[in-house]
Amino acid sequence: xxxxxxxxxxxxxxxxxxxxxxxxxxxxxxxxxxxxxxxxxxxxxxxxxxxxxxxxxxxxxxxxxxxxxxxxxxxxxxxxxxxxxxxxxxxxxxxxxxxxxxxxxxxxxxxxxxxxxxxxxxxxxxxxxxxxxxxxxxxxxxxxxxxxxxxxxxxxxxxxxxxxxxxxxxxxxxxxxxxxxxxxxxxxxxxxxxxxxxxxxxxxxxxxxxxxxxxxxxxxxxxxxxxxxxxxxxxxxxxxxxxxxxxxxxxxxxxxxxxxxxxxxxxxxxxxxxxxxxxxxxxxxxxxxxxxxxxxxxxxxxxxxxxxxxxxxxxxxxxxxxxxxxxxxxxxxxxxxxxxxxxxxxxxxxxxxxxxxxxxxxxxxxxxxxxxxxxxxxxxxxxxxxxxxxxxxxxxxxxxxxxxxxxxxxxxxxxxxxxxxxxxxxxxxxxxxxxxxxxxxxxxxxxxxxxxxxxxxxxxxxxxxxxxxxxxxxxxxxxxxxxxxxxxxxxxxxxxxxxxxxxxxxxxxxxxxxxxxxxxxxxxxxxxxxxxxxxxxxxxxxxxxxxxxxxxxxxxxxxxxxxxxxxxxxxxxxxxxxxxxxxxxxxxxxxxxxxxxxxxxxxxxxxxxxxxxxxxxxxxxxxxxxxxxxxxxxxxxxxxxxxxxxxxxxxxxxxxxxxxxxxxxxxxxxxxxxxxxxxxxxxxxxxxxxxxxxxxxxxxxxxxxxxxxxxxxxxxxxxxxxxxxxxx
Numbered sequence: 001x002x003x004x005x006x007x008x009x010x011x012x013x014x015x016x017x018x019x020x021x022x023x024x025x026x027x028x029x030x031x032x033x034x035x036x037x038x039x040x041x042x043x044x045x046x047x048x049x050x051x052x053x054x055x056x057x058x059x060x061x062x063x064x065x066x067x068x069x070x071x072x073x074x075x076x077x078x079x080x081x082x083x084x085x086x087x088x089x090x091x092x093x094x095x096x097x098x099x100x101x102x103x104x105x106x107x108x109x110x111x112x113x114x115x116x117x118x119x120x121x122x123x124x125x126x127x128x129x130x131x132x133x134x135x136x137x138x139x140x141x142x143x144x145x146x147x148x149x150x151x152x153x154x155x156x157x158x159x160x161x162x163x164x165x166x167x168x169x170x171x172x173x174x175x176x177x178x179x180x181x182x183x184x185x186x187x188x189x190x191x192x193x194x195x196x197x198x199x200x201x202x203x204x205x206x207x208x209x210x211x212x213x214x215x216x217x218x219x220x221x222x223x224x225x226x227x228x229x230x231x232x233x234x235x236x237x238x239x240x241x242x243x244x245x246x247x248x249x250x251x252x253x254x255x256x257x258x259x260x261x262x263x264x265x266x267x268x269x270x271x272x273x274x275x276x277x278x279x280x281x282x283x284x285x286x287x288x289x290x291x292x293x294x295x296x297x298x299x300x301x302x303x304x305x306x307x308x309x310x311x312x313x314x315x316x317x318x319x320x321x322x323x324x325x326x327x328x329x330x331x332x333x334x335x336x337x338x339x340x341x342x343x344x345x346x347x348x349x350x351x352x353x354x355x356x357x358x359x360x361x362x363x364x365x366x367x368x369x370x371x372x373x374x375x376x377x378x379x380x381x382x383x384x385x386x387x388x389x390x391x392x393x394x395x396x397x398x399x400x401x402x403x404x405x406x407x408x409x410x411x412x413x414x415x416x417x418x419x420x421x422x423x424x425x426x427x428x429x430x431x432x433x434x435x436x437x438x439x440x441x442x443x444x445x446x447x448x449x450x451x452x453x454x455x456x457x458x459x460x461x462x463x464x465x466x467x468x469x470x471x472x473x474x475x476x477x478x479x480x481x482x483x484x485x486x487x488x489x490x491x492x493x494x495x496x497x498x499x500x501x502x503x504x505x506x507x508x509x510x511x512x513x514x515x516x517x518x519x520x521x522x523x524x525x526x527x528x529x530x531x532x533x534x535x536x537x538x539x540x541x542x543x544x545x546x547x548x549x550x551x552x553x554x555x556x557x558x559x560x561x562x563x564x565x566x567x568x569x570x571x572x573x574x575x576x577x578x579x580x581x582x583x584x585x586x587x588x589x590x591x592x593x594x595x596x597x598x599x600x601x602x603x604x605x606x607x608x609x610x611x612x613x614x615x616x617x618x619x620x621x622x623x624x625x626x627x628x629x630x631x632x633x634x635x636x637x638x639x640x641x642x643x644x645x646x647x648x649x650x651x652x653x654x655x656x657x658x659x660x661x662x663x664x665x666x667x668x669x670x671x672x673x674x675x676x677x678x679x680x681x682x683x684x685x686x687x688x689x690x691x692x693x694x695x696x697x698x699x700x701x702x703x704x705x706x707x708x709x710x711x712x713x714x715x716x717x718x719x720x721x722x723x724x725x726x727x728x
Contacts, residue, residue: 064127064158064311064356064358064360064373064375069523069532069534070478070486070523070525070532071439071478071486072151073441073476073477073478073488073489073490073519073521074151074152074153074155074476074488074490074492074519074536075100075101075151075152075153075519075521075534075536075538075574075576076149076150076151076152077099077100077101077149077150077152077576077578077590078147078148078149078578079095079098079099079147079148079149079588080147081146081147082586083098083586083588083618084142084147084148085725086618086620086633086678086680087618087633087635087676087678087692088185088678088690088692088721088723089142090141090142090143090193090217091138091139091140091141091142092137092138092139092140092142092148092167092169093111093138093139094142095142095148096111096113096150096167097637098588098616098618098637099148099150099590099616100150100152100574100576100590100591100592100614100616101115101116101152101574101590101592101594101614102114102115102120102150102614103115103607103609103610103611103614103642104703104704105609105704106264106703106704106713107264107704107711108263108264108327108710108711109135109261109289109323110135110138111138113133113164114164114607114609114610115150115152115153115164115165116152116153116163116164116165116538116540116570116572116592116594116596116610117570117594117596117605117606117607117610118162118163118164118165118540118542118570118596118607119162119164120133120150120162120164120165120166120167121133121162121164122155122162122165122166122167123137123166123167123168123169124158124166124167124168124169125168125169125171125297125315125354126169126170126171126297126299126313126315127168127311127313127356128299128313128314128315128354128355128356128377129313129315129354129355129356129377129378129379130155130158130166130354130377130379131352131354131379131381132381133167134319134350135291135321135348136291136293136319136321139254139256139291140169140254140293141215141230141232141254143195143197143213143215143232143234144171144172144213144232144234144252145169145170145171145172146170146171146172146173147169147170148167148168148169148170149167149168149170150165150166150167150168151165151166151168152164152165152538152574153165153492153517153519153538153540154492154493154494154516154517154540155492156444156445156472156474156492156493156494156495157427157429157443157444157445157472157474157492158377158427158445162494162496163494163515163517163540163542163570171236171250171297172197172199172211172213172234172236173211173236173238173248174199174200174209174210174211174236174237174238174248175199175200175209175211176200176201176206176209177200177201178199178200178201179197179198179199179200179727179728180196180197180198180199180727180728181195181196181197181198181725181726181727181728182194182195182196182197182725182726183195183196183197183723183724183725183726184723184724184725185721185722185723185724186721186722187219187719187720187721187722188222188718188719188720188721189219189220189221189222189719190218190219190220191217191219191220191721192217192218192219193215193216193217193218193219194215194216194217195213195214195215196212196213196214197211197212197213198211198212198213199211199212202237206240207239207240207241208237208238208239209237209238209239209240210235210236210237210238211234211235211236211250212233212234212235213232213233213234213235214232214233214234215230215231215232215233216230216231217229217230217231218230221262222278222279222716222717222719223262223278223279223280223281223714224260224279224280224281225259225260225285226258226259226260226261226262226281227258227259227260228256228257228258228259229256229257229258230254230255230256231253231254231255232252232253232254232255233252233253233254234250234251234252234253235250235251235252236248236249236250236251236297237249237250243303244302244303244304245300245301245302245303246300246301246302247298247299247300247301248298248299249296249297249298249299250296250297250298251294251295251296251297252293252294252295253292253293253294254291254292254293255290255291255292255293256289256290256291256292257288257289257290257291258288258289259287259288260281260283260284260285260286260287260288261281261283261287261288261289261325262281262283262713263281263282263283263287263325263327263328263329264282264327264329264704264706264710264711264712264713265280265281265282265706265710265712265713265714266282266328266329266330266331266332266339266397266708266709266710266712267331267332267667267707267708267709267712268331268332268333268334268708269331269332269333269334269648269649269658269708270648270649270651270658270665270708271646271648271665271667271708274332274397274398278700278714278717282327282328282329282339282397282400283325283326283327284325284326284327284402284403284405285402286325286402286405287323287324287325287326287327288323288324288325289321289322289323289325290321290322290323291319291320291321292319292320292321293317293318293319294317294318294319295315295316295317296315296316296317297313297314297315297316298313298314299311299312299313299314300312304359304361306361306363307361307362308359308360308361308362309359309360309361310357310358310359311356311357311358311359311360311375312356312357313354313355313356313357314353314354314355314356315352315353315354316351316352316353316354317350317351317352318350318351319348319349319350319351320348320349321346321347321348321350322346322347322348322408322409323344323345323346323347324344324345324405324406324408325343325344325345326341326342326343326344326392326402326403327341327342327344328340328341328342328395328397328400329342329709329710330709330710331648331708331709332397333657333658334657334658335657336394337396337397337398338394338395338396338397339394339395339397339709340391340392340393340394340395341391341392341393341394341395341402341403342389342390342391342392343388343389343390343392343403343406344387344388344389344390345387345388345406345408345409345410346385346386346387346388347385347386347409347413348383348384348385348386349383349384350381350382350383350384351381351382351383352379352380352381352382353378353379353380353381354377354378354379355377355378355379356375356376356377356378357375357376357377358373358374358375358376358427359372359373359374359375360372360373366434368432368433368434368435368436369433370430370431370432370433371430371431372428372429372430372431373427373428373429373443374426374427374428374429375426375427375428376424376425376426376427377424377425377427378422378423378424379421379422379423379424380420380421380422381420381421381422382418382419382420383418383419383420384416384417384418385415385416385417385418385419386409386413386415386416386417387413387414387415387416388410388413388414388415389414389415390414413458415458416456416457416458417454417455417456417457417557418453418454418455418457419452419453419454419455420452420453420454421450421451421452421453422450422451423447423448423449423450423451424447424448424449425445425446425447425448426445426446426448427443427444427445427446428443428444429441429442429443429444429474430442430443437479437480437481438477438478438479438480439477439478439479440475440476440477441474441475441476441477441478441490442473442474442475442476443473443474444471444472444473444474445471445472445474446469446470446471447467447469447470447471448469449466449467449468449469450466450467450497450499451464451465451466451467452464452465452466452497452499452500453465454500454557455557456557461557462557463500463557463558465497465499465500465509465558466499467497467499467512470495470512472492472493472494472495473493474490474491474492474493475490475491476488476489476490476491477489477490483525484524484525484526484529485522485523485524485525486522486523486524487521487522488519488520488521488522488523489518489519489520489521490517490518490519491516491517491518491519492516492517493514493515493516494513494514494515494516494517494542495512495513495514496512496513496514497512498510498511498512498513498545498546498562498564500557500558500559501546501558501559501560501562501564502554502558502559502560502561502562503560503561503562503563504560504561505552505554505560505561509558510544510546510562510563510564511544511564512544513542513543513544513545513546513564513566514542514543514544515540515541515542515543515568516540516541517538517539517540518538518539518540519536519537519538519539520536520537521534521535521536521537521574522534522535526579527579527580527581527582530579530580531577531578531579531580531581531587532576532577532578532579533576533577534574534575534576534577535573535574535575535576536573536574536575537571537572537573538570538571538572538573538574539569539570539571540568540569540570540571541568541569542566542567542568542569543566543567543568544564544565544566545564545565545566545567545568546562546563546564546566547562547563547564547565547566547600548562549561549562549563565600566598566600567598567599567600568596568597568598568599568600568606569596569597569599570594570595570596570597570607571594571595571596572592572593572594572595573591573592573593574590574591574592575589575590575591575592576589576590576591577589577590583622584621584622584623584624584625585619585620585621585622586619586620586621587617587618587619587620588616588617588618588619589616589617589618590614590615590616590617591613591614591615591616592613592614593612593613594610594611594612594614595612596610608642608643608644608645608666609642609643609644609704609705610642611639611640611641611642611671612640613638613639613640614638614639614640615636615637615638615639616635616636616637616638617635617636617637618633618634618635618676619633619634619635620632620633620678621633628682629681629682629683630679630680630681630682631679631680631681631682632677632678632679632680633676633677633678633679633680634675634676634677634678635675635676636673636674636675636676637673637674637676638671638672638673638674639671639672640671641668641669641670641671642668642669642705643666643667643668643669643705644666644667644705644706644707644711645664645665645666646664646665646666646667646707646708647662647663647664647665648662648663648665648708649661649662649663650662650663665708667705667706667707667708667712668705669701669702669705672699672701673699674694674695674699674701674715675695675696675697676692676693676694676695676696677692677693677696678690678691678692678693679691686726686727686728687724687725687726688724688725688727689722689723689724689725690722690723690725691720691721691722691723692720692721692722692723693718693719693720694716694718694719694721695715695716695717695718695719696718697718698717698718699715700714700715700717701714701715702714702715703715703716
């Protein structure tokens with residue numbers, strides 16, 4: 001006899017896109033084997049109940065696994081592959097300059113990033129264990145990654161307990177459908193780049209699939225006579241032995257060389273701007289940097305019974321860096337017009353192993369579903385670092401004659417150190433739903449202890465700095481006011497090791513700095529779920545931070561002397577709008593207001609390089625209704641003034657020189673806005689031609705403010721990039 005839930009003739013249901021449906025009773029799994037009986041009488045069918053809910057696309061957000069951004073009670077910015085292509089972003093450094101609320105500080109050999117006035121120190125790959133950002137992370141080529149996300153504030157639950165935030169990168173995965181993309185670009189300052197990205201099944205049944213990416217880049221820079229060259233290869237294989245199992249492994253190799261690398265600009269002795277041309281660099285034309293990076297990674301994704309799953313992620317990285325150069329550094333005297341030449345060389349050998357294993361799932365209780373994550377991770381790194389830093393002599397800052405190139409590697413190193421660190425921990429979180437619209441998230445991370453070993457290979461001085469195991473709790477709540485509007489609150493604890501800092505030569509070492517990150521906000525889905533708006537209030541507190549008191553040589557690798565009396569606060573607002581306003585209009589808007597204060601120093605800014613106001617906007621428009629295949633984009637990065645506090649000598653009338661008493665002086669970059677434009681034309685479904693213009697109005701500004709003696713960098717002048725892309 002037919003089931004009462006199965007109709008006697010086919011019935012079709014039209015379910016709108018992006019809606020998931022659950023049918024109350026389903027048709028039998030197997031067809032009836034007895035002969036069909038003709039139904040002459042009209043029948044009344046049992047009602048079919050459809051329960052629907054909106055499904056949001058997952059994001060490469062913080063934490064483990066995929067979470068909808070609206071379900072995370074913190075501020076997150078996701079920069080997708082589509083936006084990466086639209087804005088012609090090539091490196092992680094390019095992305096961070098576009099991320100909401102981020103201030104980029106350019107240094108001589110690397111770049112640092114700040115959010116809410118606090119340094120972003122952590123990075124995570126493919127939801128694995130947390131790593132500390134190093135020099136080579138800045139220039140990681142984006143061709144190997146699918147998307148980049150930034151969680152602002154503390155992600156203490158998963159091992160990123162520093163207050164600035166954590167960067168998450170998602171590697172490109174092999175796809176079940178064959179696809180090949182080739183991209184050629186050319187631009188200002190002889191900038192040439194080629195990319196090839198191929199993916200697809202490698203067996204007839206699709207169980208094995210792969211992906212390969214290759215990049216070659218050759219370019220000059222706006223500062224002269226610098227030249228760079230890049231080669232990058234990325235490959236990964238994935239095997240799916242069953243619908244519930246995915247095993248993948250891959251590797252990437254990136255080689256970079258830059259000749260005549262950019263050294264920072266100095267100022268006059270009184271802090272005034274000498275107004276060097278933007279093409280000027282204080283580095284020797286024979287200087288060079290070479291960086292080689294190797295990453296090996298593997299993972300297992302296993303679906304378990306009752307909706308649970310196991311994730312295992314292992315990543316091994318190795319880096320080899322070499323630098324040889326000279327730079328002019330020191331405030332310029334008005335009479336002599338001179339500064340000082342220094343010669344520099346270093347060699348770095350670094351490696352890191354990251355392991356993370358976690359189980360995720362859910363259970364039913366009290367008529368509601370609840371989610372659980374628990375796992376363990378381990379990070380171990382080793383760095384060997386050699387350096388020479390030698391004074392050469394005075395030089396004219398405006399008519400620069402570099403010292404002769406010196407041999408590399410040198411006959412002997414002035415400094416030679418080894419550093420090893422390791423930290424392990426367990427973590428867990430529980431998302432409870434006591435009532436239908438309310439989620440309460442509680443959890444924490446327990447470290448087994450952090451250990452750092454430092455060896456001065458020249459003096460044989462060896463130190464071991466140990467931080468006892470600790471527990472950092474986390475709590476959050478998300479309330480679904482309507483299906484499209486969520487209110488949230490969260491509080492994360494901060495604990496940062498300071499074991500290398502001594503109070504006196506005899507010790508003791510400082511206890512960890514502590515603090516908290518509190519956030520209140522609202523997230524709203526608009527335009528049928530295609531657009532997400534969010535607003536957040538944040539309050540970050542840091543206490544017991546190390547404060548420098550006096551310098552005293554320890555004869556070891558520790559620093560002396562400090563006191564744990566630092567007290568900082570950072571408050572402000574994040575506003576974001578990301579997604580599609582209409583099918584033809586995409587927008588990425590971010591605005592941050594930040595007020596940070598050093599309470600130990602009379603409420604002065606502890607991060608004066610962080611502007612009070614930061615606005616970043618990108619808008620892209622499909623103009624196909626007017627001209628088939630045409631699209632156009634525009635954007636702006638704007639900020640209020642920022643500054644750097646310095647100390648400069650006063651003018652002495654008796655000598656006619658600036659050799660008087662030193663006094664406080666602020667080196668200021670006034671507010672500015674930098675605009676960008678893009679136009680793209682789809683020649684046919686396979687070929688697209690695009691042109692990007694950055695700094696449209698050729699704004700002259702300092703992207704990083706330094707001191708009178710060093711650390712000042714011009715922002716990039718107007719730049720054109722033309723890109724031809726073929727997809728098959």
